[in-house]
Structures are given as C-alpha cells and as structure tokens.
Amino acid sequence: MSGTILVTLYRDEVAPRFDLASEVLLVTVNDEGHEMRRQELVLAHASADDLCDLILDREVSVVITGGMEDEHYHYLRWKRLDVLDGVAGLAEDALSRHLRGELRSGDILFPRGGHG
Amino acid sequence: MDSTLATLAPLASPFLGLAASGLNRADLPRILRDLPFGVAVVDLERRTLMLNAALERLTGFASDEAAGVPCRHILRGSFCQHQCPPLCCAKTGESPCRATSREGTLINRHRRKIHVRLTSVPVLDAEGAHVCTLEVIEDLTPLKELEARLTRTAGPGAIVGRCPAMEHLLRIMPAVAQSDAAVLLTGESGTGKDLLAEALHRASPRTRESFVRVNATPMPEALLDVELFGQAGGAEGEAPRPGKFQLAQNGTIYLSEIADMPLAQQGRLLRLLDEKAVTPAGGDRPMRLNVRVLAATARDPEGLVEAGLLREDLFHRLNAVRLHLPPVRERGEDVQFLLTHFLGVYTTKFRKQLLGFTQEALALLSAYDYPGNVRELRNMVEYAVMVCPGDMIGTEHLPPQVHFPASPRGEPEGGAPRGKHPHGKRGTA
Structure with missing residues (x-):
C-alpha cells in the first residue's frame, strides 16, 4: 500500500481529462495506508507528456484520473504504475476509496439518477 | 481546491421546467433517440439528464449511468473546463x-x-x-482524416527521386531526422527545401510537437527581435508575448532563408544554439528552450560568409549537417520519374483517366531545363492534366514556356544555363 498517489484535479474533483489537468494532488502513504505527506502542485501548463514525466520523476505508484488516452495509459502501465482512469467524482472521495481498496477504473462516484 | 457548485447542490427535478412549458419529459428521449448525431440533455447545473443512442456509442456511457453526473465527466471535452458557454454566461450573469x-x-x-x-x-x-x-455533438473524425490526408504534403514519402544524389539524401534522411543536430539545407529555389525541412520534422521524435517556419522578412530589428525571441511581460501587467522560438518549444524551428536574418539576430541565434536559452526582448531572465533548428538558403553559404551576410561562427554551427537538394537539370533521369510521379498525383486529384505523355511532349519536357526546379515541373504537370481532355498529354497541353523557353538576361537560346547559380557556380549534387 505504501507509495505516492497522484490525483489529477479540476477544482475539488478528479480532473475529467488527464491531458487537460493543470493541478495535481500528491499524497504519500505508509504501509498501513496512513497519509504521511500531502502536496498540491499547480502545473505550468496542461500536457499529458509533461504529466507523465512528473509522475515518473516523483516516483508515483498510483495515478487516479479521469479520461485518458490509450497511449498514455499503456505507457504508465508499461512503467508498472497502477492507473485508475475514467474516475468521475470528488478527489477526496476517490482518494479515500482507493485507500480502502474500493476504487476501480471507470468508477462514477457522483450521485446518480436525477430523472426525478 | 475550491468547491464545485454542481457537485454540492441537491439534485433538482430536472424536467420540471420542460413540463411547465408544455413538453412532456417522456417525449425528449423518444425525440432524440434516433438522431444521427450525439445529443446530451444537460440541466442548469451542468448535470447530464440523458444521452441519445448516438452519444452513447460515441462516449461509451449508457444514458442511465450518466444521469446526474456533471456533463464534463461524461463528454470529457477539451472545451469543458475553460470554454463551456453556459458556465461563461453564468460568470457574466447573462442568460x-x-x-x-x-x-x-x-x-x-x-x-x-x-x-x-x-x-x-x-x-x-x-x-x-x-x-x-x-449539447449536440458531431463526430468530425472522417473530416479530420480527410483534412490530414489532403494537407499532409511533407511526409518522408513526399520527397521522391531516383538519381544518385536524391537516393543518397533519402538514405541518410531518417538518421538525420532522428538526431537533434542543427541542419543546413541548401539548394536552388523550388528544389524542395521547405518540404525536406518539414519531412525531417515529421520523421523526427519531435513530430508531435510544433513545426514553426520563420521567414526573416525585412522589418525593423527591434520588431524582428520580438517576433523571433518574444517579449517579456511589462511592468503594468502586460502579458508576455511568445516569439517564434517559444512557439516551437519542444519542436522544430525552420529558418527559411538564413541570410535574410540581420547579423544581430544571427548572433542571438548562435547563443541560443550554444546555451539552449533565450532572453525575450525587454526581459532580463533567460528562458530555457528545447528547439531543433533547421535553416535553409538558396544561395551558396560559403559565398554568404565571404560577403558578410552570414556569420561565420553561425555557419559552422548550422553546417553540422548539410543537405543539398540538386536542381532538376542535374537530376538527369529523374525528370521522367518526376513527370510520372506528378501525373499520378494530379490525375487522382482531378479524377482524370490519363495514361501518360506523348513522345513529342516527353521529348519537349525532357529537353527543358526547369529554372523553377521541381516546383515548376509540378506546376507544368498540374496545368497539363487540367487542360488535357483526352487520355494522353500532348505538346499542345503544355504551358507556353516549354515551347518558347525565355533566355536568361537576354542571352540567346543555347547560351549560359539558366536558373540561380550563386557566384557564377552551378550547384552540385
């Protein structure tokens, strides 16, 4: 469980798109899954390639993000990272679910329905 | 992190307003279901109410699972975060x-x-x-593919030739493209320097980044400085203006006639090549740049150095790799190959069924020495294909200059060879 988790941000949500994220949350957790360090980074500009560089540079082990292109997904998987993409929801919600081992790629965490 | 209203507000009864306006909420899905383009119905809080079948196919989300979710997480559009019109209107208070x-x-x-x-x-x-x-969404993939096919002029396959000089060039091109070295392209006007520069970029690892072409046209040096190297932000909150070099960040910059660049800018370019950094006009902090530089000249670069138009140190820096494109008159058997190549290109473009050239037309075209090089040859074939009504291009379909070639500088036909021959020398392959 220990390692660094990166969540791409759009306001307080997981960024809908990996390549357009201009803010990220980096959370380092220990073996018990307790949060040791938290850092929010504002990126100079949104770029999927630059974000991949940052992820490798910071030795991130898990990426939680929204929609992501195949190319970047497979690149990060090839670099042996866990990539939970297609996640739609509040960033904190996604993070806590991941720490409980309940988050999967494609999970929609927003309340649904509404045809009321 | 600031809060997102859309995610915090309670879910309202979304079709209430529609019902009040006389429309039955059950009608909408039925009306929209079979439309050939994607439609999402989105409430005032930007939450998805439904997707029609076309949008379900396009996004991969079923309408039921998308219901209630902010539309930016379903559409995941490049326009969702910053150019969403309803959000822009909400900010300005407009309806x-x-x-x-x-x-x-x-x-x-x-x-x-x-x-x-x-x-x-x-x-x-x-x-x-x-x-x-x-939200009506049209898939532009087929149009974009067509556009890319029509505008792709400079793939590595766009440079053709079978003469030894061109074969050598085509053989070394992939290796040159893969390196990050500066390249100096030489060759007369119309030989394909621009095409080769773009082809080098397309075949390089920088292909996904921008290819910026710079024409150092005569303009005041201060303006050219800003144009090339950008301007730092002003003290009164003026936004910094990126120059061509900043626009080419991570990509390739192509200086189409290096000798047209004033010596002061040549000096700054030299520093850029050495230090990989540039200081924008009005700024004091250098900005790191990762740009590959390709430069071209239609003139003899050694002659330009002698004439003082090109800095010698810059010439040696650019001359790390030099690629020379021979003029058509030195490409021998390539003339017929190029004629056939462009015949194929234009018969496809104009949807004609041309079989080739008559012997007379071919003799005339082979004897012509193409001062405008490949560009002129290509334009001639385009003209001939355009005007030829039959299945063979004859002499009558060729432009007048082939029949009556103009003599250069009033010299009689059969005199000195035509075309640009810098410093009295003919280019070599």
Missing part, C-alpha cells in the same frame, strides 16, 4: 439565448480521442427562462 458551436476533442470511455464539434443549444420556456441545454 444563454443563442446556440454556440466550437470544435475540440473528447476522450471516450475506450480511451480514444475523438475530434468533435459541440453545439450548445439552450432550451427556453415560454417566458424565455433557461430550462436546460441540448
């Missing part, structure tokens, strides 16, 4: 009353990026109050 369109991309559930045009159509009730928005 959206007109449909607005913009192009962009979306990434669907299958991780595929799709070019789309999104038209947001506000639905208003009888009193003119905004009830909901129809």
Whole structure:
C-alpha cells in the first residue's frame, strides 16, 4: 500500500481529462495506508507528456484520473504504475476509496439518477 | 481546491421546467433517440439528464449511468473546463439565448480521442427562462482524416527521386531526422527545401510537437527581435508575448532563408544554439528552450560568409549537417520519374483517366531545363492534366514556356544555363 498517489484535479474533483489537468494532488502513504505527506502542485501548463514525466520523476505508484488516452495509459502501465482512469467524482472521495481498496477504473462516484 | 457548485447542490427535478412549458419529459428521449448525431440533455447545473443512442456509442456511457453526473465527466471535452458557454454566461450573469458551436476533442470511455464539434443549444420556456441545454455533438473524425490526408504534403514519402544524389539524401534522411543536430539545407529555389525541412520534422521524435517556419522578412530589428525571441511581460501587467522560438518549444524551428536574418539576430541565434536559452526582448531572465533548428538558403553559404551576410561562427554551427537538394537539370533521369510521379498525383486529384505523355511532349519536357526546379515541373504537370481532355498529354497541353523557353538576361537560346547559380557556380549534387 505504501507509495505516492497522484490525483489529477479540476477544482475539488478528479480532473475529467488527464491531458487537460493543470493541478495535481500528491499524497504519500505508509504501509498501513496512513497519509504521511500531502502536496498540491499547480502545473505550468496542461500536457499529458509533461504529466507523465512528473509522475515518473516523483516516483508515483498510483495515478487516479479521469479520461485518458490509450497511449498514455499503456505507457504508465508499461512503467508498472497502477492507473485508475475514467474516475468521475470528488478527489477526496476517490482518494479515500482507493485507500480502502474500493476504487476501480471507470468508477462514477457522483450521485446518480436525477430523472426525478 | 475550491468547491464545485454542481457537485454540492441537491439534485433538482430536472424536467420540471420542460413540463411547465408544455413538453412532456417522456417525449425528449423518444425525440432524440434516433438522431444521427450525439445529443446530451444537460440541466442548469451542468448535470447530464440523458444521452441519445448516438452519444452513447460515441462516449461509451449508457444514458442511465450518466444521469446526474456533471456533463464534463461524461463528454470529457477539451472545451469543458475553460470554454463551456453556459458556465461563461453564468460568470457574466447573462442568460444563454443563442446556440454556440466550437470544435475540440473528447476522450471516450475506450480511451480514444475523438475530434468533435459541440453545439450548445439552450432550451427556453415560454417566458424565455433557461430550462436546460441540448449539447449536440458531431463526430468530425472522417473530416479530420480527410483534412490530414489532403494537407499532409511533407511526409518522408513526399520527397521522391531516383538519381544518385536524391537516393543518397533519402538514405541518410531518417538518421538525420532522428538526431537533434542543427541542419543546413541548401539548394536552388523550388528544389524542395521547405518540404525536406518539414519531412525531417515529421520523421523526427519531435513530430508531435510544433513545426514553426520563420521567414526573416525585412522589418525593423527591434520588431524582428520580438517576433523571433518574444517579449517579456511589462511592468503594468502586460502579458508576455511568445516569439517564434517559444512557439516551437519542444519542436522544430525552420529558418527559411538564413541570410535574410540581420547579423544581430544571427548572433542571438548562435547563443541560443550554444546555451539552449533565450532572453525575450525587454526581459532580463533567460528562458530555457528545447528547439531543433533547421535553416535553409538558396544561395551558396560559403559565398554568404565571404560577403558578410552570414556569420561565420553561425555557419559552422548550422553546417553540422548539410543537405543539398540538386536542381532538376542535374537530376538527369529523374525528370521522367518526376513527370510520372506528378501525373499520378494530379490525375487522382482531378479524377482524370490519363495514361501518360506523348513522345513529342516527353521529348519537349525532357529537353527543358526547369529554372523553377521541381516546383515548376509540378506546376507544368498540374496545368497539363487540367487542360488535357483526352487520355494522353500532348505538346499542345503544355504551358507556353516549354515551347518558347525565355533566355536568361537576354542571352540567346543555347547560351549560359539558366536558373540561380550563386557566384557564377552551378550547384552540385
């Protein structure tokens, strides 16, 4: 469980798109899954390639993000990272679910329905 | 992190306004279901109410699972975060009353990026109050593919030739493209320097980044400085202006006639090549740049150095790799090959069924020495294909200059060879 988790941000949500994220949350957790360090980074500009560089540079082990292109997904998987993409929801919600081992790629965490 | 209203507000009864305006909420899905383009119905809080079948296919989301989710997480459009018109209207306090369109991309559930045009159509009730928005999405993939095919002029395959000089060039081109070295392209006007520069970029690892072409046209040096190297932000909050070099960051910059660049800018270019950094006009902090430089000249570069038009140190720096494009008159058997090549290109473009050239036309075209080089040869074939009504291009379909070649500088036909021959020398392959 220990390692660094990166969540791409759009306001307080997981960024809908990996390549357009201009803010990220980096959370380092220990073996018990307790949060040791938290850092929010504002990126100079949104770029999927630059974000991949940052992820490798910071030795991130898990990426939680929204929609992501195949190319970047497979690149990060090839670099042996866990990539939970297609996640739609509040960033904190996604993070806590991941720490409980309940988050999967494609999970929609927003309340649904509404045809009321 | 600031809060997102859309995610915190309680879910309202979304079709209430529609019902009040006389429309039955059950009608909408039925009306929209079989439309050939994608439609999402979005409430005032930008939450998805439904997707029609076309949009379900495009996004990979079923309408039921998308219901209630902010539309930016379903459409995942490049326009969702910063150019969303309803959000822009909300900021300015205006009520959206007109449909607005913009192009962009979306990434669907299958991780595929799709070019789309999104038209947001506000639905208003009888009193003119905004009830909901129809987000109409057209898949532009076929159009983008066609556009890319038509505009792709400079793939590595666009440079053709079978003479030894061209074969050598084509053989070394992939290796040159893969390196990051500066390249000096030489050759007369019309030989394909621009095409070769773009082909080098396309075949290089920088292909996904920008290719910026710079024409150092005569302009005041201060202006050219800003144009090339950008301007730092002013003290009164003026936005910094990126120059061509900043626009080419991570990509390739192509200086189409290096000798047209004033010596002062040549000095700055030299520093850029050495230090990989540039200081924008009016700024004091250098900015790191990662740009590959390709430069070209139609003149003899050694002659330009002698004439003082090209800095010797810059010449040696650019001359790390030098690629020379021979003029057509030195490409021998390539003339017929190029004629056949462009015949194929233009018969396809003009949808004609031409078989080739008559012997007389071929003799005339082979004897011509093409001062405008490949560009002139290509234009001649285009003209001939355009005007030829039959299946063979004859002499009568060729432009007049082939029949009556103009003598250079009033010299009699058969005199000195034509074309640009810098410093009295003919270029070598």
